[in-house]
Amino acid sequence: MRRRTWPLWVALILTVAVGVGIIAFPTLYIMPFKPQTVTAVAVGLSLLWVALLGSRLRRWWTRALALLVLIPVGGGAWFARQNHFEWMFNPLKQPEYVDAAKATFVHNDDIVMAVNIRGAAVAYPILQLGYHHIVNDVVSGEPIVATY
Amino acid sequence: MLDGRRLTFRLAGINNQNFVMRDEQTGTWWQQVSGLAIQGPLKGKRLTLIPHDELMFATWKTEEPRGRVLKTDPKIVKEEDYEPADWEDKVGKFPVKVAKAPGGPLEPRTLVVGIAIKGKSKAWPHASVLSSGATIDQVGDVPIALVVSPDGRSLRVFDRRMKDQTLTFVRAGTDLKESTLLDLETMTEWDFQGRAVQGELAGSQLTPVDYLLDYWFDWKTYHPDTEVLKPWTPVVKKKAKSEIPAPKGPGEKKDEGRVTKDEGKNKKDEGKKDH
Numbered sequence A: 001m002r003r004r005t006w007p008l009w010v011a012l013i014l015t016v017a018v019g020v021g022i023i024a025f026p027t028l029y030i031m032p033f034k035p036q037t038v039t040a041v042a043v044g045l046s047l048l049w050v051a052l053l054g055s056r057l058r059r060w061w062t063r064a065l066a067l068l069v070l071i072p073v074g075g076g077a078w079f080a081r082q083n084h085f086e087w088m089f090n091p092l093k094q095p096e097y098v099d100a101a102k103a104t105f106v107h108n109d110d111i112v113m114a115v116n117i118r119g120a121a122v123a124y125p126i127l128q129l130g131y132h133h134i135v136n137d138v139v140s141g142e143p144i145v146a147t148y
Numbered sequence B: 001m002l003d004g005r006r007l008t009f010r011l012a013g014i015n016n017q018n019f020v021m022r023d024e025q026t027g028t029w030w031q032q033v034s035g036l037a038i039q040g041p042l043k044g045k046r047l048t049l050i051p052h053d054e055l056m057f058a059t060w061k062t063e064e065p066r067g068r069v070l071k072t073d074p075k076i077v078k079e080e081d082y083e084p085a086d087w088e089d090k091v092g093k094f095p096v097k098v099a100k101a102p103g104g105p106l107e108p109r110t111l112v113v114g115i116a117i118k119g120k121s122k123a124w125p126h127a128s129v130l131s132s133g134a135t136i137d138q139v140g141d142v143p144i145a146l147v148v149s150p151d152g153r154s155l156r157v158f159d160r161r162m163k164d165q166t167l168t169f170v171r172a173g174t175d176l177k178e179s180t181l182l183d184l185e186t187m188t189e190w191d192f193q194g195r196a197v198q199g200e201l202a203g204s205q206l207t208p209v210d211y212l213l214d215y216w217f218d219w220k221t222y223h224p225d226t227e228v229l230k231p232w233t234p235v236v237k238k239k240a241k242s243e244i245p246a247p248k249g250p251g252e253k254k255d256e257g258r259v260t261k262d263e264g265k266n267k268k269d270e271g272k273k274d275h
Helices: A006-029 A038-051 A060-079 A084-088 A126-132 B057-063 B074-078 B087-091 B126-132 B216-222
Strands: A097-099 A111-117 A120-125 A134-139 A142-147 B009-015 B018-023 B029-031 B037-039 B053-056 B068-070 B111-117 B120-125 B134-139 B142-148 B155-159 B169-172 B180-183 B196-198 B212-215 B227-229 B259-261
Touching: A006 A038, A084 B009, A111 A126, A111 A142, A111 B057, A120 A126, A120 A134, A120 B057, A126 A134, A126 B087, A134 B009, A142 B018, B009 B029, B053 B057, B111 B126, B111 B134, B111 B142, B111 B155, B111 B216, B120 B126, B120 B134, B120 B216, B126 B134, B126 B142, B134 B169, B142 B169, B212 B216
Parallel strands: A120 B068, B120 B227
Antiparallel strands: A097 B068, A111 A120, A111 B053, A134 A142, B009 B018, B018 B029, B029 B037, B111 B120, B111 B212, B134 B142, B142 B155, B169 B180, B227 B259
């Protein structure tokens, strides 16, 4: 099952088309050696007026305000691509393991989550799982995820 | 692994105090405790639960001397970000903020042992189970035994059916460390791994049953139809006879009067643990 993405594409293409159109229409229409009607010139100039909105902000505070409006837009686009849950709990990119006898960092009375798949035994200490929450692993060729 | 596709999971959110993970391959969001895909291309699929144990490290090391242990990440150790030894106690005091209160005879954050078999589910207060040494009960029509290890903390659950008979287990002895697990039918002695070590059934192996250590509120969310037992205290031999409390102790069948059947609509399967 794939999610339908075409509505998003239509929205994106429309947005770009409108942006380009606002500049393209007055530029291509208001040209030497071309006839122009009164209405179309008015429309073209109005579009330019919209396009030049930014340059009409002459006072420092109107410019600052416009910038402040843009910051959340840019910030939002950036944050959507971040995983703030992984800021809190760093994932283990390359989980490493030691032999049972050498695991001195685990206390005898600590609790471990243990699996044994076809004779291969692995222990995931709860205090570590409680932080990372997720450990992707392969045991006896079986891809598993230990979660807590 | 799902339908031949290998997925890699990352932490991606929280839903009613149980975390949500996301796979890198399809971007689907999965509920940790149920293993169910809740949003995305694989919505509705469920991950297969791998049989697992929650054991005391010393007990595990004795059983699996050649096993491997997840290593700590030096960076996290340096930043002292790993959970402290008393972490579970602290989490046990966290407030419970969920969309729907669990109700039932237990406080929402009571740790329970939850078992779901063939659409039937039941939960026992973890502390009561540990204090009992061996608890016999049944989930639906499957007779089970919740067996505490001599270490006093590790727990395993077994199907009590063995060759045509249903066994009644007791922990014999006053001290858990030196107690032996016996069945009353054959007086065979069993170990914590479910192996018959001495007696008529010697050499037999009990079938383990998956269980989930979970908070009551979370177990109830994913098993709305669950039955639940009120906390009980085991019979302890005391000098004054009159002080012996009414609830029944280890190895005795729980009477139905203490089983609360809660109302609910749908049933779901088990997963791993919540926090």
